[in-house]
Each structure stands twice: as C-alpha cells, then as structure tokens.
Amino acid sequence: MPRLTIDGRAVEVPAGTKVIDAAEQLGIMIPRFCYLKSLGAVGACRMCAVKFLEGHKKDLDMSCMVDARDGMVVSTDHPDAVAFRAQVIEWLMLDHPHDCPICDEGGHCLLQDTTVSGGHSLRNYRGPKRTYENQYLGPLIEHEMNRCIHCYRCVRFYREYAGGTDFGTFGIAGRVTYQRFEPGRLESPFSGNLGEICPTGTLTDKPSRYRARRWDLERKPSVCTHCSLGCNTLAAVRYREVLRVENRLNEAINGDFLCDRGRYGFGYASMPERPRTALVDGRSVSPEEGTGAAMDRLKAIIAAHGPESVAVHASSRCTLEDLFAAKRLADGLGVPAPSFFLTEDERLACLNVAASLDADLAWNLEQVRKADMVLVLGADPLSEAPMAALAVRQAARSGATVAVLDPRPVDLPCEPIKLPVRRGLLPVVLAKLLGRAFIEADFQGEALAFWRELQSITEGRAEDFSELSAELDEVAHALARAERPVVVCSATAMPAQWPVLAAGVARLLRRKGGDDRVEVRSGLFCLLPRADSLGAALLAGGDGASLEGRLMPGGDGRGVKAFVCIGADPLGEYPGVQAMEEAVGKLDLLVCVDCAPSATWSKAQVALPMNTIFETGGCLVDNHGSLQRAEPVFAGGLPVIQDGHGSHPPRTPGAGIPGNDPRGATGWIDLLAPDAEGHTAPSAAEERLRTAMAEATAERGVPVLPSEAPVRFGSLDWLAPFVTAGQEEGRCDVLVTGSTFGADRLANLGEPGETLLPDPRVLMHPLDAAAMRFEEGQTILIPLAQGVARTVLRRREDMARNTVVLPRTPGSGWRFAGGMAATISMNRLWREQGDEDRAAMARADTDDSCPGGNL
Template identity: 60%
Template sequence: MPKLIIDGQEVEVEPGTKVIDAAERLGIMIPRFCYLKSLGAVGACRMCAVKFLKGNKKDLDMSCMVEARDGMIISTDHPDAVAFRAQVIEWLMLSHPHDCPVCDEGGHCLLQDMTVSGGHGRRNFRGLKRTYKNQYLGHLIEHEMNRCIHCYRCVRFYREYAGGTDFGTFGIAGRVTYQRFEPGSLESPFSGNLGEICPTGTLTDKPARYRARRWDLERKPSICAHCSLGCNTLPAVHYREVLRVENRYNENINGDFLCDRGRYGFEYASLTERPRQTRVKGTPTTPEHGAEETIKRIREILEQHGPQSVGIHVSSRCTLEDMLTAEELAANLKLSGPSFFMTEEERIACLEAASLLGTDISRSLRQVREADMVLILGSDPLHEGPMAALAVRQAARTGAIIGVLDPRPVNLLCETIHLPLTRHQLPAAIDALLDKAFPETEFQGEPSVFRQELRELASSETDKLTSLAEPLANIAAALASARRPVLICSADTMPTGWLSLVAGVTRLLRETGSENRMDAGMFCILPKANSMGAGILGAKNSTSLQNFLTPMDNAQPIKGLICIGDDPLTEFPAEQWIAECFGKLDLLVCMDCIDSATWKKADIAIPQSTLFETGGCLINNEGRLQRAMPVFAGGTPVTQTGKGSHPPRNTDAPLTGNGPQNAGHWLKLLMQKTDKSEHHSHAALRSAMDQATSAESFNMLPDVPVSPFPSLESLASFIEKNDGNKSGEILVTASTFGSDRLANEGPLGEKLLNAPVLWLHPDETARLGIEEGQTVLVPLSQGLASVKLQESMDMAHRTAVLSKTPESGWQNVGGLAAPFNIEHLWREQADEETKAAADIDPDNSCPNGRV
C-alpha cells in the first residue's frame, strides 16, 4: 500500500486512491467543485491543484486526477498552488451575480467558501456579465443558470450515474447551459439530488426555497421510512415544521444520494389536518381520558367474548420500540397478537426473509453496486426500492450483466436481458439457468435435495422455454463466469415460497466450483421500513390483520382492534371486504399521524408522533439495525399557530399541538391503567437497540440460518394450481410515487403521484382492439377500476399489471395478485358511444359497452 506525505503528515492508503481522498483522511480538505467520489474524477473545475514536490509527479497538478503513489511528497498550501486556485476563483466569479443575500445556498455554498478562503474580493474585469434565461424544471428543482460555474456535476450525476435522459448540456464555449430541451418536470426519480450536489445556487431545492437559512434549521441524523432499504437521512426542521430531507452519507447503503420519494415524502409530518388531539367518538378529550376509555371498552369486550377477542395490530413501518411495547400490552391484557402484517402473504414473506437470510448471503446496497453480475428474480427495484435500481445501474456501468426474470415491464435505468415469463414459469427458467451455467456440477447433502426438488418443480414448464433459449444462454454464461453475483428479489407480488427458492438458489451458487467458489449473495426488498424487524420479532408467534378478521382455525373473529400506524381501510388489497369486517367491530382504536380513513372511523382516535419527533430503531432489508434520532420535540408548526408571524416571545407558554406521542408512550399509558407490570423479552435485540447510535449499526441476522435450503412445497402448490390457468392473472405492482401512504400525503405528494395505468402486452391490446392511452374498465373481484392503458413489449403474455397508486383501484383486486381474464377488459366510451352501445348490448351485460 502506498505511503505518501501531504503537508508534512504521512498517510497510507489503498492502491488506486486519489490524492484528494488521501488528503481528506488526514483532515485536509483540498478545495474542489467538480469532484465527488461517487461520480469519479474529471478535472473540470481546476480548483484542486496542489504542488507535487517529490515522487513520480512534479509541479502543479489536479489532486482529483492523480492516484497516490509510494514516496510522494505533496503541498496543498504551496504558494504556486494557492496562486493558481486564486486565479481559478477569479475566472469563475467574472460573471457570477452578487446575490448571496437572496440565494438559498448562501451560507452553505462551496463557491462562497472558496471565494473567501481564496482571498478574492474585487472584480477586475469591467466587461458585461454573461447571462442566461432560467428554465422551469418541475416541482422539485429551481433553476438559476446565471450562478453556474460549469463544473458538470449535475449532468454527470443525472445522465451518467442516474441514467436520466431529459437533462443535459446545451450550447458551446461561453454559452454552455445545463437544462432540458424544453421546459417541463424532470423525469428521473432521483432528480432531487441535483439541488444537493450543485456546489452553487444554480440548482436548489424548490419546496424549501426561501423558507429558512441553513443555520436556523434543527438537524439530526435519521432513517428513511418510505421503503425497506434504510437509507440514511438528515431531516431539517424550522419552527417545528419539516422543511427538507437531505442525504446522510453511508457507504454501505445509500452513499451520496437519495431517491425523490425518500427526499420529498416528509409533508405528512407538518400538515394542518394532521391529528394532534385524542378523540373519543369524535369528541376531543385528554390523553388520560382516552386511555381510560380504551381500557374500559377493552375490558367490557374481554368479559363478554373472552380472552383474545381484542387484537392489536402494529404497522411494520413502526419502530422496534413500538412493536416491543405492543407485545407487552398484548401479554398483559391477554389480547390477540400483536400483528405486524396486513395480510397473510406479507406475514409469510417477511418471516421467510427473517428466517432464511443470514450474514453468509445477505448483501448491502454497496455490494450490489460492486457486483459483477446481477440477477433480478421477481422484483421491480425502481418502484419497490428506487435506490436498489440505482445500485444495479452502477454495477452495469462497471461491466456487470443484468438479467431479469419477471412478468412485469421492469425498468432498471440500464441495459438488461429480460425474460418476461409468467409467475408460474419462473422456477423453470431458474432451473434452466442452473443447468446451462453449471452442467457438470453435482451437489451433495442438503444442496442436492434442494436441487432435485427444484428440478421436479420446473418439470411441467421446461418445454415452454424453447423460444427463450438465446437470452437464457446469455444470462447463464454471465452467471457461470461471475464471482460476485447478487440475486435481487421482492416479497411483494410473488407467490408464497418465492423467497425460499431464491435463498436456496443463492446458496447453491456458493457451492459451485472447487477452489474459487462463487461469493453469491441475495438482496431482498421487503414491503415496509421495518418489515425485517417485524419478521424477526414475529418468528416465534405471529399473526396478521387478515387472520384476526377471518381466523384460519375456525376461531371467532376479534370484536375489538387497536390499530397502530396503519390505514387498513385504504391500504388493504380488498377494499369491500375490509370495510365489512371493520363494520362488525365493537371497538376500533386508531393511533396514527395522518388523518386517514381508519382514523376517521375509529371509536377512539389517538394522535401518534412521527419518526422525526421521537426517533427509534428500524431493521432494514439486509438485517441492519439502525437508530434514527429525534430531530425536534414536536408541536404545531409556527406557520400554523402564528399564521406566518414571528414566533411568540412568551417562552413559558405550553408547546401547542404537542398531543402526538409515539405508540410506545400511549401503550405504556394503557398499561398503567391496568396495574400490570412490564415484562421484557428479546434480550439480544434490546441490547443492540441500547447500543445503537446514528453512527453505529448492528446486523441482527445469524451467520447461517437453521435451514439454509428450505422446502419448496408452497411454491409447488402454487405452480400446480396455476398450471392449467389459460385466462391469465393481474398483478399489482408498486409505483415510485403512489405506493407509500406517508409520501402520498400533502400538496407535493399529490403532485408527484404517478398516473394510474394498466400494462398489457401489445399482442393482447391488438387482439382486444384497444389502443394505448385509452381509458379501460377493469372488472375486479372487489369492484371496477378505471385506468389508462399502457403497452409494453417487455412483459409476459396473458398478464395484466396494475399500478399501485391511490386512484388506480388496486384495492379491488383482492390481493397483490389474482386470476384475471383479460377478455373481460372494456374500453370506457364517451356519452355518444354509450348510446350506440346500448343498442348492441340491451341487457347491459358490459359496463359502458364492449370494444
């Protein structure tokens, strides 16, 4: 490893390390504009010049472009380097406007810092300044082109790193601009990063524009709660209002960036209509009275219907602290549960993930970025966990082959080899891949039993893959030559037992070869922020909300429900059924932080705090326990209490709107009303929670699970059931904006919502006589959906894919996947067409007329 001396300090670094990074390890921050480690070096801004005094380089050079070598002696403050950087600053400031007092980046601006530190204070050039016209870039980013110093960071991130195509470089020489071809919203789901990586005020965060200066903000390290990946964030609060969420660097997870759902999904925390006071039968009351009334009603139901007649359901978005307290309350009061899952399918998938993943195969986002082959098995990362798709793109940029086996039109921002097969054909495709990639490999013991079970599982569908022989061979060749492949799967949409199959195949790959074994890994995207934590807690005794309401063992359904942090009336995938079940409850208690349908219906409604206010521990999809710190104490934003005026100067006044507390607080208050003592379980988990900080995390997975090669019996039942299905099926697929109920809240969330669509293969639309862009009526088991039709060649036949957005009607499907006859699709007709259709269809057997 090379040793070098920078400003008199010796440092030893890994081969390939840039001098600018080596200096940073010593605490020496060499000035820079264009350089960002994640983006690599281009030497565009010329600001990081240093003096090389000894070694294989001499004189001035750019520290971002030179790799550290043994024996180098470097000076960052040599007079030649300082003078060079001062000249660069003067060039950059020739046309820069002097608008720091009104610039959102003021006080947090690299150009401002470098100008002051470089000693530049007088403009010697007396010519006219170069000026530009600004462009509208949508709801998230504000464009002020006059402030640009042409460092190329924005374009390099947007086009090269994130794979965007609608923003780039225009013009030549002194007229270069960075913009869209025409005004409009940026299309990339990572566009919000532009405001953070821009070193000047050219691209700034529009939702937070003119709201506060950086030094006025409360900021604490936190965790994104909008998917299961656990990206590290830095929320910023001003006068009790969350104004922005920025990226917090974590090399193993999100690195330097965030997706727009994680960055802009914060408005729910500061809405005017957010619940802030306990209500009993719609009447505002005190928290103490609410707790007393809750315990009174629970006891009445338990006395009348016996133990277990009241259930407690906690969302898997909630923290571990909330989940553990719910367990204690359930044990003390002899309640059913707690349930951490909405449906049985979600429960089984999360338990599979918690029981099958171990540190031997679980992979982080960083390891996905470094993979030399990525195989997507039944997952849509861009919509289910957008940062996973960004990680896959980075693997592709370094030469990794990306294979996709999924019935949906999966967009991964890079070139892929996609096999669009139906769900029951996917095991056969995996079996064929293993046969082609490792034809002579013989397994022993448990791996051999698993391999044979997979062969039997695939036998009925193998003959149907002949038309895909070439792409199968290409993926198999890439898999055979890979040393660090990662298999990405999802717990949503795929059948029960799917994660067992992927985990077993991952471990099979690790058994291939003799001397140089493959370091294969698995990356599983789960439904919610703490789904892995819920799976770990529920490993011994778990249930689901669905099982509460329709028990599988012929027991009586619950008569009362405590629902925490979830909105089943909106989020359950069977809208009519859940409404009927809730209508039969004698008691519904809801704890939530948004004014949801379940909150409105609740007999007793208790306001819940957000992660911003109380913090807590979450376990991400790879098993990493992380702590989010409380950012502020809570309370109604001053913009609401003071109607925009200055905050009150009476410091003794109570904090208004401070009714919301975390679920753990309310549950402990309920326990106090029962005179029951607390009891603690999960000692190892509690110990890790006590030790976890914002900077230190713990992996809660075992090294190797008890059953590394699970049975595929559940998957075999699914394939047998669907083998004769000729009509097809409908799948509900996540949307980048629209699938997360917290991010959907607020004016900005509504603006970002993806339009509801139904995807079909062009062969199906041609056969039905429907055209892309038309509105179609989709008859579902729970009702009728009306959505726009979208075509894709890159999806399976006999499969309809419905986006999971508030207005798509996905709650009528009856699940995240269901049998569906595509022949039953109808085109919604205009009024004049409806009259004509009535003559053709006098008995009104088809809604609005058949195409």
C-alpha cells in the same frame, strides 16, 4: 498500501486512493467543485491543484486526478498552488451575479466558502456578464443558470450515475448550459440529488426555497422510512416544520444520494390535516381522557367476550420501540400477540426472509454495487425501493451483467437482459436457466436435493421458450462465470415462499463445483414491504397472525370485537376494500393510534394522535439486517406557520407548545396500561434486538441476523402446485405491483410528496391489447374480486403475455383485487364507452364467452 506525506504529515491509504481523498483522511480539505467520490474524477474545475514535491512530476497537478503513491510528498499550501487556486476563483467569479443575499445556497455554498478562503474580495472585471435564461425543471428543482461555474457535477450524476436522459449539456465554449431540451419536469426519480450536489446556487431545492438559511435549521441524523433499505438521512426542521430531508453518507447503504421518494416524502409530518388531538366518539378530549375511555371499553369487551375478542396491530413501518410497546400492551391485557403485517402472504414472506437469511448471505447496497452479476428474480427495484435500482446501475456500469426474470415491465436505469414470462412459468424458466449455467456442477447434500427438486418441475413440460433462447444462453453464461453474483428478490407480487427459492438459488451459486474456479461469493438482496419488516419478522418469530388472520378469522365462531390499530390504515391499505370495510363495520370498538389522517382514523371511536419519527426517533432493521437508530429532530407541536399568529414564533412566551398532544406509541401505551407487564418469556431474537437497540447509534448500525441461518435450503413442495395453477387456459394474471411514487402510504401525503403522484394506469402487452381491440390511452374496466378497477391502458412490449399489471397508486382500483395477485378471464376486460358497460360486465360474470371487444 502507499504511504505518502501531505503538508509534512504521513498517511497510509489503500491503493488507488486519490490524493484529494488521502488529504481528507488527515483532515486537510483541498478545495474542489467538480470532484465527488461517488462520481469519480474529471479534473474539470481545476480548483484542487496542489504542488507535488516528490513521487510525481515536480509541478502543479490536480489532486483529484492523481493516485497516491508510496514516497509521494505533497504540499497543499505551497505558494504556487495557492496562487493558482486564487486565479481560478477569479475566473469563476467573472460572470457570477454576486447574489448571495438572495440565494438559497448561501451559508452552505462551496463557491462562497472557496471565494472567501481564497482571499478573493475585489472584483476587477467591469465588462458585461454572460447571462442565461432559466428553465422550468419541475416542482423539485429550481434553475438559476447565471450562477453556474460549469463543474459538470449535475450532468455527470444525472446521465452517467443515475441513467437519466432528459437533462444534459447544451451549447459550446462560453455558452454551455445545463438543462432539458425543453422546459418540463425532470423524469428521473433521483432528480432531487441535483440540488444537493450542486456546489453553487445553480440548482436548488424548490420546496424549501426561501424558507430558511442553513443556520436556522435544527438538523439531526435520521433514517428513511419509505422502503426497507434504511437509507441514512439528515432531517431539517424550522419552527416545528420539517422543511428538508438530505442525504447522510453511509457507504454501506445509500452512499452520497437519495431517491426522490425518500427525499420528499416528509410532507405528512407538517401537513395542516395531521391529527393533533385525541378524539372520543368524534369529540376532542385530553390525552388522559382518551386513553381512559379506550381502556374502559377494552376491559369491558374482554370481560364480556374473552381475550380472543381483542386484536392489536402495529404496522411494520413503525419503529422497534413501537412494536415492543404493542407487544407489551397485548401481553399486559392478556390478549393474543399483536400482528405486524397486513396480510397473511406478507407475514409469511417476511418470516421466510428472516428464516432464510444469515449475516453472510444478506448483502447491502454497497455489495450490490460491486456485484459482477445481478439476477433480478421476481422483483421490481425501481418501484419497490428506488435506491436498489440505482445500485444495480452502478454494478452494470462496472461491467456486471443484469438480468430480469419477471412478468412485469421492470424499468431499471440500465439496459438489462429481460426474460418476460408469465408468473406461473418463472420457476420453469429459472430451472432451465440454472440447468444451462451449471450443466457440469457437482452439487452434494442439501444443495443436490434442492437442485433436483428445482429441476424436476421442468420434466415433461412442453413450453416453448425458443424466443428467449439467446437471452437464456447469455444469462446462463454470465451466471457460470460470475464470482460475485447477487439475487435480488421480492414477494410483493410473488408467492410468500418466493424468498425461500431466491435464497436457495443464491446459496446454489456458491456451490458451482470445479477445481479450477475461484471462490464464488454470492449474496441475496430482498426487497421487503415496509421500513421495519425484517425487524417485525424477527420480533414476531413464528407467533401471532397477520391483521387479515385476526380480523377475518375462519370458522372459530367468535370473531374480534375490539381492534387497536397503531401506525396503520387498514381501510386504505389492505388489498381487499370490501372485506376490510365489512370486518371493521362489525367491530364494537376501534382504537386508532396514527400520525396521519386516514379512513381508519375517521372511523375510530377512540383516536389518539401519534408522533412521527422526526419527533421521537427510534430504531429500524433494514432489509440486510442492520439495526439503525434515528435521532429525534425536534420536540413536536404545531408548525408556527399554522398556529394562527404569523410565520414567526410569538414574542410573548406561552405556557406550552400548541398541538403537542401527539406522542409515540410507547407514550400512549404508558397511559393506556401503565402497569402492563409482559407475561411471555422473551425469545432469543427479541433479546438480540434489545441488545442491539442499546448499542446502536446514529453513526453505527448493529447487525442482528444470526451468523448462520437456521434454514439453508428450504423446501420447494409449493413450487409444482404453483406452476400448475398458473397455467389455466383463457385466463390472465392480474398483478398488483409497486410504484416509485404512490405506493407508500405516507410519502405522498402533503407537500411536496403529493406533486409526485402518477396518473392511474394499467399495463398490457400490445398483442393482448390488440386481441381485445384496446388502444393506447383508453379507459379500461377490470372486474376484480371486490369491485371494478377503472384505469387507463398503457401498452408495454417488455412484459409477459396474458398478464395485466396494476400499479399500486391512488385511483387505480388496485384494492379491488383482494390480493397482490389474482387471475381473471381475459373476456372480462372491457373498454369504457358508457353506462351500459356495467350491465354488460354483469352479464359477463355468468358468460365468460362474451368478448371484451364487443363494447
């Protein structure tokens, strides 16, 4: 490791470290504009000049462009370096408008700080300034090109790092500008980062524009709850209103960036419609009266119908504290263990992930970024967890081969090798792919049994994959030579046992055999449905049921009479709208504890307002098994701008904070059942979680996965029936899949998240659409198990035949599917032309031979 001296202080750094980063380890902040560690160095701004005295040419050079070397002596405050930087500052300020008082970047502007620290206080230039016309870039980013210093950060991030194509460099010489070809909304789901990485006020955050200065904000470390990755954030609040969510550096997870879902999904916390008062039969009551009414009714139902008549459900997006509180409530009442998952498939999938992972196999985003082979197996990273797609792009930029095996048109910000095959054929293609890659592998023990079981499903099958032969060979070759491969999987549109298959493949990659091979360190990266899905699975273990299993039990004859719902909206989220409405309609009592308005809240006899993570904080377990803590940012209450007294706090102090009835689930359960104590002995996983919760801080996560998974190679008994069932003639798969925006319940409530909602659409292969005589942009009617989905057709060539993809967005009708995957006759797809369509579809229910093109 090189050892060098900077300003008379010695420091030892890893090989390849830039001098600018070595100085930062000593607490010496060398001025910079263009340099950002994640983006690399280009030496564009010339602001980081230092004087090299030994170990390099004895002259000025850019510290971001020079690797630290042993024996190097550097001076950051040498008179030559200081004078050079002062001149650079003066050049940069020649055309600057000097509008700091009205600039949103004021107070945290690198240009402002550097100008002041460089002593540049007099403006000698008196000529005309260069000016530009600003451009509309959409609802998230404001453009003020006159403030630009041409550091290139924005374009380097947007085009090189994030893979966007609709924003770039225009003009030459002194007329260079950064913008779109024409005004319009930025297309990248990572565009919000532009406002954070821009070192001046050129690109600023539009939703919080003119709302607050940096010193006005309460800012605390938090954790994003809009997917399972656990990205680290800084939440900023002013006058009890969440105004901004910014990135918080965590190299193991999100690094320097956030996706727009996580950055702008905070609107639900401050929306005017947010519930803030306890309700009993639609009447506003005090918290004590609300909890008293709930407990009286719960006890009466238990006395009349027994403990099995009460179901408790807490969403797996809730914090661990809330999940433990739900468990304590159920134990104290003597009712069945709470459910943490909406559907049985979701519960089994998350339990399979928890059983299959160990601390070594579970990879984080940093490891994905460094992988040399990425196999996306039945997953859609950009839709399910956008920062995972960004990590895959970084792997591709470093030379990794990226292959996607999925029936859907999976979009990634890179150019993957796509193997689009029908859902039921995925295991067959996977087996053939691995067979080509490991033809000489020497598997033994469990690995050999798993290998033979997987390969057995290809025996006697006559499917023709000749069109994919070249792609299969290319991916197989990449797998065979990979030293750091990762399998990215999900179970949202796949069977619940899919993570078992993915984990087995990831373990198989470590046992390729061959004495001349270097050690292979493979990993598994699972995308889970919600922020705390893995924590909920670890806490639940094999006990309990899903909400689906509790509210719609089969054959026990008793049924549920009372339902306590915490942090969830089953009437809006469950993929079977009619079944859930019928189940809720049969209840004698519905108690809803939630932080956002919902269909379930409006139906509840007792409704108790819940705090958000910004107000209570809490712990969450991300998808690779790290327990992280979010700090409470503020004490809660109605935003000042909504209290009817103007936009500033009242001059006369009041007795309390208005709208402060909401509290966390723990607080409500303390009121509901103050004497409730658990009667079941805690499991080893529960004890491990409690210990980790006590140790976790906002700066340090605690791993909670065991050092070795209890299941190494799971059974594939389910595989052959799944493959056989997926090949019914004349039928197509309807896959309900995620969406970058719109799929998460809270992220698109209120401003600015609702501005990101996409239009409803359905995706089909062009050949299938042509066979049905459907055209691009037509409204298509899809009769599903529980209703008709009405949505607009979009054709995609990079998807499987006999497949219909229905994104999980508002208005798309996905909830009529009755699950994440279904099959229907191709003849039951219709294009909308008039009211007679519904009658024709009714006839088609009994006559599948009627072709959809007839309408």
